[in-house]
Amino acid sequence: MSAPRIGVLALQGDVREHRAVLEAQGARTSAVRRPEELDGLDGLVLPGGESTTIAKLAHRWGLLEPLRAAVRGGLPAYGSCAGMILLADRLLDAPADQQTIGGLDVTVRRNAFGRQVDSFESEVDVAGVPGGPVHAVFIRAPWVEEAGEQVQVLGRVSGGPADGRIVAVRQGSVVATSFHPELTGDTRLHRLFVELVRAAA
Amino acid sequence: MSETTPSTTGTDRVKRGMAEQLKGGVIMDVVDAAQARIAEDAGAVAVMALERVPADIRAQGGIARMSDPDMIDGIIAAVSIPVMAKARIGHFVEARVLQSLGVDYIDESEVLTPADEAHHIVKTDFTVPFVCGATDLGEALRRISEGAAMIRSKGEAGTGNVVEATRHMRSIRAGIRRLSTLDETELYVAAKELRAPYDLVLEVARTGKLPTVLFTAGGIATPADAAMMMQLGADGVFVGSGIFKSGDPAQRAAAIVQATTFHDDPSVIAKVSRGLGEAMVGINIDQIPAEQRYANRGW
Numbered sequence: 001m002s003a004p005r006i007g008v009l010a011l012q013g014d015v016r017e018h019r020a021v022l023e024a025q026g027a028r029t030s031a032v033r034r035p036e037e038l039d040g041l042d043g044l045v046l047p048g049g050e051s052t053t054i055a056k057l058a059h060r061w062g063l064l065e066p067l068r069a070a071v072r073g074g075l076p077a078y079g080s081c082a083g084m085i086l087l088a089d090r091l092l093d094a095p096a097d098q099q100t101i102g103g104l105d106v107t108v109r110r111n112a113f114g115r116q117v118d119s120f121e122s123e124v125d126v127a128g129v130p131g132g133p134v135h136a137v138f139i140r141a142p143w144v145e146e147a148g149e150q151v152q153v154l155g156r157v158s159g160g161p162a163d164g165r166i167v168a169v170r171q172g173s174v175v176a177t178s179f180h181p182e183l184t185g186d187t188r189l190h191r192l193f194v195e196l197v198r199a200a201a
Numbered sequence: 202m203s204e205t206t207p208s209t210t211g212t213d214r215v216k217r218g219m220a221e222q223l224k225g226g227v228i229m230d231v232v233d234a235a236q237a238r239i240a241e242d243a244g245a246v247a248v249m250a251l252e253r254v255p256a257d258i259r260a261q262g263g264i265a266r267m268s269d270p271d272m273i274d275g276i277i278a279a280v281s282i283p284v285m286a287k288a289r290i291g292h293f294v295e296a297r298v299l300q301s302l303g304v305d306y307i308d309e310s311e312v313l314t315p316a317d318e319a320h321h322i323v324k325t326d327f328t329v330p331f332v333c334g335a336t337d338l339g340e341a342l343r344r345i346s347e348g349a350a351m352i353r354s355k356g357e358a359g360t361g362n363v364v365e366a367t368r369h370m371r372s373i374r375a376g377i378r379r380l381s382t383l384d385e386t387e388l389y390v391a392a393k394e395l396r397a398p399y400d401l402v403l404e405v406a407r408t409g410k411l412p413t414v415l416f417t418a419g420g421i422a423t424p425a426d427a428a429m430m431m432q433l434g435a436d437g438v439f440v441g442s443g444i445f446k447s448g449d450p451a452q453r454a455a456a457i458v459q460a461t462t463f464h465d466d467p468s469v470i471a472k473v474s475r476g477l478g479e480a481m482v483g484i485n486i487d488q489i490p491a492e493q494r495y496a497n498r499g500w
Contacts, residue, residue: 010225011225011462012224012225012226012246012462013222013224013225013226014221014222014224015224015225016224017221033462033463048221048222049222049223049224049225049226049246050222050223050226050246050247050282050283052241052244052281052282053226053244053245053246053282053458056244056458057244057458057459057462060455060459081222082222093281094281095241095281110281111281115303115304115305116219116283116304116305116306116329116330117210117211117300117303117305117328117329118210119210119215119218119219120208120209120210120215121208121209121212121214121215122207122208122209123207137214137215137218138215139215139218139219139222140219140222140283140305159207159208160208180218183214183218183221184214
């Protein structure tokens, strides 16, 4: 097929980094800020950022329901950090009114590793990503507290106080990571997602 | 291998990466937990805790210092978004205190009264990241060489007047563009003129951008001000006195957030600018004596 079209939710966050990595994997990207900008997409990326801000803007601009419909309808989606929070069906440590897009049958805890002084870099083995562990950057990151039966756990933290915590998951064509591959130059997770999008298209 | 996986905090990537997550967002000055909640509800990506907003510091005079730890604790407890706080220029003990309180970013800020007239804090020594103000490219690169992980224009805080932020954004961006036209020999001279380390000058010349995000600050009071700064190349916006010195802070805060996201769409900016009530009154820069301008603080 020709280059898949992947939209990056561009209400706030590290949109530019995701677009650059996706384009380097052969995708065409576009910014999504309005419902009509979801038309004709083969895949969707939810970037890192502040999840409360992104959710509020999505709600205010009538984007939340179209995003839910798109993901429910099978549009492949990948979320990093705030993107994982947006894809979760259930949240912990979030403001009571924080809404999500959903699509992953998981409970995600916001800021689970602590505050910024606790943000860290580590190595994480990710199932389906060949060539050794992924160098993972966790920034005020969430983790998956509980995952439903349909959810495949792709990666866990190893070592340290958070040993064994789930930080990469997949359910059908929806993928999420607690960490930010868009910040490291390691393109393997984005390549995996672009391949998933190609296969689904 | 699992038991020996090294995990490191306080790296450049973690510090600068935190600021990357704030891009396209608005960081709002707040002086108590109630204001912090209004800011979070309006869609702020972070709040900046300080004892008085710059307009009040300017009006009341006296020495402006780091905030009371109880006030910072109260704000941290009130919101789930990142909390930043200001330390005086060069006051490395205030910075240590703020780090121990668990703030997510420290602003080594010219809005507070400087504690050192020659030296900034050695920011590489800290786990918590720092943001610093700059008026031009050389100042931005000096701060980055000391360890700043985020740069903002200084503007002229507490004035509600965007003219100085405009000047600083244009100056920093023009400085970057100029470097990209120079050859290697000329870059050595440029580093000398900028009073900045050669390796950073070379990096900016090669990449065409700062190695950190560049936000804007100092005098932003309206949705259109925020959108203009974004179009001048800012990665995001700090709003100080402009929100809580206006007639309807909650509505103005939400409007500035939306204008920052849709900064290239005048119809959105028009829509959110309606019925906002009074903007802060503001001050003309030429009515402020040079020695009282905050942008002149820092070296």
